[in-house]
Amino acid sequence: MKYKYDPKRIREVLGKKVQFLLGDMACVYGGLLAGCSFFGGYPITPASEVAEGMARRLPRVGGTYIQMEDEIGSMAAVIGAAWGGAKSMTATSGPGFSLMMENYGFAAMTETPCVIVNVQRTGPSTGQPTLGAQGDMMQVRWGTHGDFEALALAPSTVQECMDFTIEAFNLSEKYRNPACVMTDGEVGHLRERIIIPDEKDLKIIDRVTATIDKEKYIPFTNSQTRKSKVPDFATFGTGYRTYVTGLTHNEKGFPATDKQPDHERLVKRITTKITDDADKLVMVEQLNLDDADVAFVTYGATARPAESAMEMGRKNGIKVGLLRLKIVWPFPDKLVTNLAKDVDKIIVPEMNLGQMVHPVREFAENHCEVISAPKIGGEMHLPMELYKYLEGK
Amino acid sequence: MKKDIRVCGFGGQGVILSGFIIGKAASVFMDYHAVQSQSYGPEARGGAARSEIIISDEKIGYPRPIGVDYLVAMSQESFDTYRDDIRDDAVIIVDSDLVKKHDIGRPLYKVQAQKIAEELGNKIVTNIVMVGAFTSIFGLLKTEAVKESVIDSVPKRFTELNIKAFERGLEAGKNAVKEL
The missing domain is CATH 3.40.50.970 (Thiamin diphosphate (ThDP)-binding fold, Pyr/PP domains)
Structure with a gap:
């Protein structure tokens, strides 16, 4: 079927x-x-x-x-x-x-x-x-x-x-x-x-399929039908000629592995098609950041105990906020830089020994202190464990 | 209002399903927020299993219980293993046939859930009897909501048996309250 x-x-x-x-x-x-x-x-x-x-x-x-x-x-x-x-x-x-x-x-x-x-x-x-x-x-x-x-x-x-x-x-x-x-x-x-x-x-986006004349179709180049670095997609069986390889390829898809410009052109296009839109791709939740002195930067499961810890902090008069990354990659670098300018301290809780804390540190650019709050072993942080970071313990 | 609930027993008793039914009753058939999480050993059957539910009228951050308000135990091993962190005023229900050593120096409700299920002709509904007892003893959720959740969660061909088990559980719960 x-x-x-x-x-x-x-x-x-x-x-x-x-x-x-x-x-x-x-x-x-x-x-x-x-x-x-x-x-x-x-x-x-x-x-x-x-x-x-x-x-x-x-x-x-x-x-x-x-x-x-x-x-x-x-x-x-x-x-x-x-x-x-x-x-x-x-x-x-x-x-x-x-x-x-x-x-x-x-x-x-x-x-x-x-x-x-x-x-x-x-x-x-x-x-x-x-x-x-x-x-x-x-x-x-x-x-x-x-x-x-x-x-x-x-x-x-x-x-x-x-x-x-x-x-x-x-x-x-x-x-x-x-x-x-x-x-x-x-x-x-x-x-x-x-x-x-x-x-x-439902908001569903579908690939842009190739519609151009079959003789004019170029499979690995900017779109031929709109302004975009994403090529129109001609899948197998649609009558278009496409060669697919993991080797560095030219715009027609054929291996072109011995010249620097071919590789640079291809890889720059497949990376900048995303990075050009980095600002549009930011998807975050921001809680209590307006007056915050300290902020959790968090994502996934860990955001839940972090939010609980933030509430405990607010009840006890600590000006704490939270930035939750919904899209983690591409990393929202400008947002993190701006946050780092506004707060004294960023705490990054993670269920690992410290991974996303690295880009946070990179883009905090020494504007504030960045602390890793790791926990491993298959258990989430307890809210109290994260609250202790707010008290500086 | 925020209540932390733990249902525990041995793997295969339907501990997870009972937690699922309670969480669904609270958050789908009533307007509470609820989360249900579970822990079990690598064994498919046997071993101590637990299902934990948080019911709250506010958004739930940290999704696991910190301390337990309501404990339901359906096996000795799970009763012994999973009661370290219960609160001083926690309300406890045990199947007194399955948790024989339940004298821990504090009052608890006794329900012979497995015996009732066997009377109904199928030990498999022990967990649903317990869900019924849970409903009438704790009084946390509306009976109708839990009943709808039971019906919504069990295979259609066993609806009748499960409703009977639920109702017998409600009744057993009421009796346990009188006996305490």
Whole structure:
């Protein structure tokens, strides 16, 4: 059966508008609502529920689910599906994400839209399978070799697991770049109320397909139909001639590996197509920052105890605010610089030994003190543990 | 209002489902905010399992309980393991057949949930009997909301059995209150 995006049918399959839902399952809902019609994956705790949810529901909307032999194959299948014209996704956790790194780079280099949900658990290696962490925040940015731009979102609630998976698809389609939903075992395995948007409230972005005369089509250059560095997408079977390779390629897609300008032209275009829009891509929540002397800069699960700690601080007369990054990469550098000018201290709580604290420090540019508040071992920070940082203890 | 609830037992008893039903009743069939989290060992069956729910009329930040207001225990191991951090005034329900050593020097409610489930013909609804007892003893959630949540959460072909189990649980809860 050929997949046709039918939001009415998808809403029927998802069921009631208000549900008490698991974070992982909310990623499934987000994917289906965005028009995902292909899932290639390999189950892994704590992301297995995403695969399970997709396996049950994708066939009911006319999509395809494949359990691959491993995560290398999963990522390859997802890329192939995208070139076959599908919106595609996979879901994994740390060990699988490591295996996906090679093809993650291939997707960036070949400008393949696709979505990876990473329900992070502790590492390195197999770590603590059932427990959450935020240890892959730098891997998503730098884990594959070479120069590329990451698109990564970090949900703090079950609702955001759904919303951000839709957003990841939108960004991925818009920029023809892989996009990652960097959730974690805490939020992925949490249940909360979610409200599923009605058909009319869905904002879905689709890739711009090639429409130009087939003889004039150039597959790897600025769009030929609008002002954009993102090429029009001619997927396989549409009659356009496209050659796809991870080697440095010329505008026609053919390997061009021995001249510096060819590489620079290509990689500058696939990175600046995203960085040119960096200001537009900022997605944050700002709480109590107007008069703040000290601020948490936080993301994902950790934002929750940070918000609780902020409330404790406010009750005790501490002028504390919070900046929550919804999109983590591209990093909102100007916003962080401006915040650093306004406050005396920034605290960065993370369920790792200090990762996002590095770009925060870089862009705080010595305007204020930046403190890392790490916690590892599969447990979230207690609000009291973060409150102590406010008291300077 | 903010209440921290823990339901615990052994893996396979439906501890997670009971927490799911309670959280859903509060946040879908009533207007509270609720989060439910869970912890379990690597074993699929057996071992101590727990499901934790926070119900609040305000947005919930940190999603795990800090201290417990309501404890429901369906196995000795889980009762022994998961009561260190309960509050001094915490209200406790145990299945007195499954938690034989429950004399900890404080009053608690006793419900023979598994026995009632067996009387109904299927031990599998022990957890739903407990959800019923939870509802009438704690008085935190509306009976109708929890009942709707039960119906919404169990397979259709078992609706009737589960409603019976829920209602017997409500009644057992009321009796336990009288006995205390």
